[in-house]
Amino acid sequence: MCARRVLRAGLGVDTVKGPVTRRPKIERNLFSDPMPERVEPCLALLQSKPPTGDDWAFEVKWDGYRLGVHIGPGKKVRVITRGGHDWTSRFPTIAHDALEFGLDSAILDGEAVVLDERGASDFGALQKALGGRSGKRSAASAMLYAFDLLYLNGHDLRSLSLDERRAMLEDVLASQPHGSIRLGEEINTEGAPFLKLACELGLEGIIAKRRSAPYRSGRGGDWLKIKCVQSEGFVIIGYEPSTAALGGIGRLVLAARKAGKLVYVGSVGTGFSHASATALRKQMDKLVIPKPAVSLSGRRQAYRWLTPALVAEVEFRAWTDDGKLRHASFKGLREEADEASVYVLQSSEE
Structure with missing residues (x-):
């Protein structure tokens, strides 16, 4: 049974429709708003616990690549990453299936993932399908879980509430229920038990979204992320060579x-x-420099130091009292195209 079904069964709930007032379907060619070339995505703000109240909807937090799927006039599809790069050729199945909706124009917001045997998203498997960081392979097996609709048949929907946009998205996706583009489901429950069960199932966490809010680009607080395990991007500034470890890497030094x-x-x-x-290891050996790019105490003569160009996605449980990662595990490299942002230390972690 996939992770999403286990979540619903464990909570005794179904997918949510919520207090949604459905709008009539927008007719084509009624009027036309200019279609944006690109929309800066709405980003989730990290919180320690889920919000409460009827104005919050909850979803599984996917672990993949954020994508905007643009369906334009003349049956042209563009798959755009969070960083603004055109990755249409790297997600051919998603691009193909987007045309099957038969829409004049649309912009879908979602997350491309590869699922493991449990039905949970596997970031490492997605990277492998793409050929690794800066790889050139296409991830034909990837699926897009669409969770928002920003533009439809000549109409800019961003000023509408999330509930209204979701209702239209459900109508669009209902026409192609078995393709690679599927609905990112809402779960009709309170946030705290949903987070608890998601963590018990080994998922990364949950997303909370304000139902009444329009779509606002950036990290404004209308969307929140609550994680079971912290996962962030850190710069690789060096590594310890090893003849015994996998690939010759004993450990990565992070900043x-x-x-x-x-x-x-x-x-x-x-x-x-x-x-x-x-x-x-092959990528890092092209970036070797004679001394570390940051100030370090102690002697580390066995390490090889690197130009700080690679960003590792690292899962960790907590911070030590002296500001170091605790129980860290490497997940993969973040792409520049996916906005490989480096974690910024807050005062509580210093």
Whole structure:
């Protein structure tokens, strides 16, 4: 049974329709709003616990690549990453299936994922399908879980509430129920039990969205993310070579940002497969420099230092009292196209 069905069964709920007032379907050619070339995505703000109240909807937090799927006039599809790069050729099945909706124009917002045997998203599997960081392969097996509709048949929908946009998205996706583009489901429950069950199932966390809010680009607080396990991007500033470890990597040396500078935050030595470690070692050996790019105490003569160009996605449980990652595990490299942002240290973590 897939993870989403287990979640619904465990909570005793079904997917939510909620207090939605459905709008009439928008007719084509009634009037026309200019179709944006690109929409900066609405981003979820990290919170420690779920919000409460009837104005919040809850979804599973997917672990993949954020994409905007643009369906334009003349049956032209563009698949745009969070960083604004055109990855249409790297998600051919999603691009193909977007045309099957038969829409004049649309912009879908969602997350491309590859699912594991439990039905949960697997970031490492998605990276492997794409050929790794800066790879050129296409992820034909990837699926898009669409969770918002920003534009439809000549109409800009961003000023509408989330509930109104979701109702229209459900109508659009109902015409192609078995393709690679599927609805990112809402779960009709309170946030706290939903988060608890998501964590018990080994999922990354949940997303909370304000039902009454329009679509606002950036991290404004209308969308929140609550994680079971923290996962962030850190710069790789060096590594420890090893003749015994997978791919010859004993551990990666990591840095975060603080006051505009890079600061050492510890290391990670688990989470690698032989293939991912071997590929990573090849990339790192092209970036070797004579001394570390950040200030470090102690002697680390066995390490190789790197130009801080690669961003690792690292899962971790907490911070130590001296500002280092605790129980860290490597998940993969973040692409520039996916806005490989580096974690910024807050005062509580310093």
